[in-house]
Amino acid sequence: MSVLLVGISHRTAPVPVLEKVAVTDTDRPKLIDKLLASSHISEAMVVSTCNRVEIYAVVDAFHGALTEVGELLADHSGLDLADLHKHAYVRYSEAAAEHLFAVASGLDSMVIGEQQILGQIRAAYAASDAQQAAGRTLHELAQQALRVGKRVHSETGIDSAGASVVSVALDRAAGIAGSGGLAGRNAVVVGAGSMGGLAVAHLTRAGIDHITIVNRTRERAEHLADTARSHGVDSTALELSELPEAMAQADVLVTCTGAVGAVVTLADTHRALAQPGRDAERTLVICDLGLPRDVEPAVSGLPGVAVLDMESLQRDPAAGAAASDADAAQKIVTNELANYLAGQRLAKVTPTVTALRQRAAEVVEAELMRLDSRLPGLDDPQRDEVARTVRRVVDKLLHAPTVRIKQLVSAPGGDSYAAALRELFELSPGTVEAVAKPTDLGAADLAAFGIVDGFIDGQDPRLRHFVADDDHGKESQA
Numbered sequence: 001m002s003v004l005l006v007g008i009s010h011r012t013a014p015v016p017v018l019e020k021v022a023v024t025d026t027d028r029p030k031l032i033d034k035l036l037a038s039s040h041i042s043e044a045m046v047v048s049t050c051n052r053v054e055i056y057a058v059v060d061a062f063h064g065a066l067t068e069v070g071e072l073l074a075d076h077s078g079l080d081l082a083d084l085h086k087h088a089y090v091r092y093s094e095a096a097a098e099h100l101f102a103v104a105s106g107l108d109s110m111v112i113g114e115q116q117i118l119g120q121i122r123a124a125y126a127a128s129d130a131q132q133a134a135g136r137t138l139h140e141l142a143q144q145a146l147r148v149g150k151r152v153h154s155e156t157g158i159d160s161a162g163a164s165v166v167s168v169a170l171d172r173a174a175g176i177a178g179s180g181g182l183a184g185r186n187a188v189v190v191g192a193g194s195m196g197g198l199a200v201a202h203l204t205r206a207g208i209d210h211i212t213i214v215n216r217t218r219e220r221a222e223h224l225a226d227t228a229r230s231h232g233v234d235s236t237a238l239e240l241s242e243l244p245e246a247m248a249q250a251d252v253l254v255t256c257t258g259a260v261g262a263v264v265t266l267a268d269t270h271r272a273l274a275q276p277g278r279d280a281e282r283t284l285v286i287c288d289l290g291l292p293r294d295v296e297p298a299v300s301g302l303p304g305v306a307v308l309d310m311e312s313l314q315r316d317p318a319a320g321a322a323a324s325d326a327d328a329a330q331k332i333v334t335n336e337l338a339n340y341l342a343g344q345r346l347a348k349v350t351p352t353v354t355a356l357r358q359r360a361a362e363v364v365e366a367e368l369m370r371l372d373s374r375l376p377g378l379d380d381p382q383r384d385e386v387a388r389t390v391r392r393v394v395d396k397l398l399h400a401p402t403v404r405i406k407q408l409v410s411a412p413g414g415d416s417y418a419a420a421l422r423e424l425f426e427l428s429p430g431t432v433e434a435v436a437k438p439t440d441l442g443a444a445d446l447a448a449f450g451i452v453d454g455f456i457d458g459q460d461p462r463l464r465h466f467v468a469d470d471d472h473g474k475e476s477q478a
Helices: 016-019 027-036 063-078 081-087 092-102 115-129 136-155 167-175 196-206 220-229 239-248 266-273 296-301 323-374 380-409 413-423 429-434 443-448 460-464
Strands: 003-008 042-049 052-059 087-092 186-190 211-214 234-239 254-255 284-289 305-309
Touching: 003 016, 003 136, 016 063, 016 081, 027 042, 027 052, 027 063, 027 115, 027 429, 042 063, 042 136, 052 063, 052 092, 052 136, 063 081, 087 092, 092 115, 092 136, 092 323, 092 413, 115 136, 115 196, 136 167, 136 323, 167 186, 167 196, 167 239, 167 254, 167 284, 167 305, 186 196, 186 239, 196 220, 196 254, 211 220, 220 234, 234 239, 234 254, 239 266, 254 323, 266 284, 266 296, 296 305, 323 380, 380 413
Parallel strands: 186 211, 186 254, 211 234, 254 284, 284 305
Antiparallel strands: 003 052, 003 087, 042 052
């Protein structure tokens, strides 16, 4: 079984195509169910961000699974399959793992080095796991990707380009606002999820005077408003129906709700700009970070309004990181990929070695029983000494092949050595499969392969519990 990746991102498709392909939190469970119903797919995970949709599937046949995933994406998006193929990219096996590690590191982000993608990968894995769609293969891949991403952010300066799309958008907004930037001005944040939280954090650091949180449910808006107030910023919570009144006093508006239809309409914007007391010379900067868009396209044509959307932010020079930091991050990804692949090859051969040791143990026990029948006069001490001697001989004979195959399988193409071992010692596939589960492997066999408590040596066991508990709402992504 291998991992197939089919994706569409800001690198391969324009925003209108990304809008059609976008997978909401409501869509994701249904899409995963359809993937698992496919004949060639046994595990599935959907990573959906503001500017990418990627399906990771564990498959038994490349071409058959690719056809099934392509048809599902076409049906979901309403795009013709031929049009979808123009913008999609496909990665398989090792290339799929390398891509996910690069994504988790922020190397494939619109804003190079942004960290929010880590939270979105956690959320994608958690959603898949909740549907029992993430088996051992996707679990290990996702956890290793999160580990790689954390290492890149902690060991390189790749974060220097900006923490997220939010920071780039608000930097642009500050420039449009004029002298003093956003300090002392009023802001509206539409949506109280993860993106809303990021916007509030950035606005607070920018010295904003007042933030109005607008959300479909007032309770969540109040929670985020309390957070803003705890950082010394005056804040108000409103429901979505009160948005025009909030916009009337705003200098900057940030929205990313994940809604299917427009949240900021032309009519609402007209009403806001026409409110008594609104200075006609005052520019309203709208940062539309939604995918699909939260703002009606016609709004950008209004006088006194500047709209920054994902399409314009893609062209921002601040979306790049220093070349040296990107190179350092790529080296980490390359090294971690090599370690991951070596661990995967090692895990594949471990059941074969375990089956070999079990076969040897069975032969020893059979011969000891034969010895008992031929020499019934042996007393217990004598019999125990003979048994220890025979077992020592077998262990010594198997030690060198066990250590050597561990070295050989770590290299590319190492799977062939496991096949040779099965052939030489007449180990049937059924015998190997019977010991393939981690709980069936003996401690001695695991230790011989550098595996402790079910983990390849060098991997942090805590990663198994590295699952998101943060908001699963829409976040800034790449």
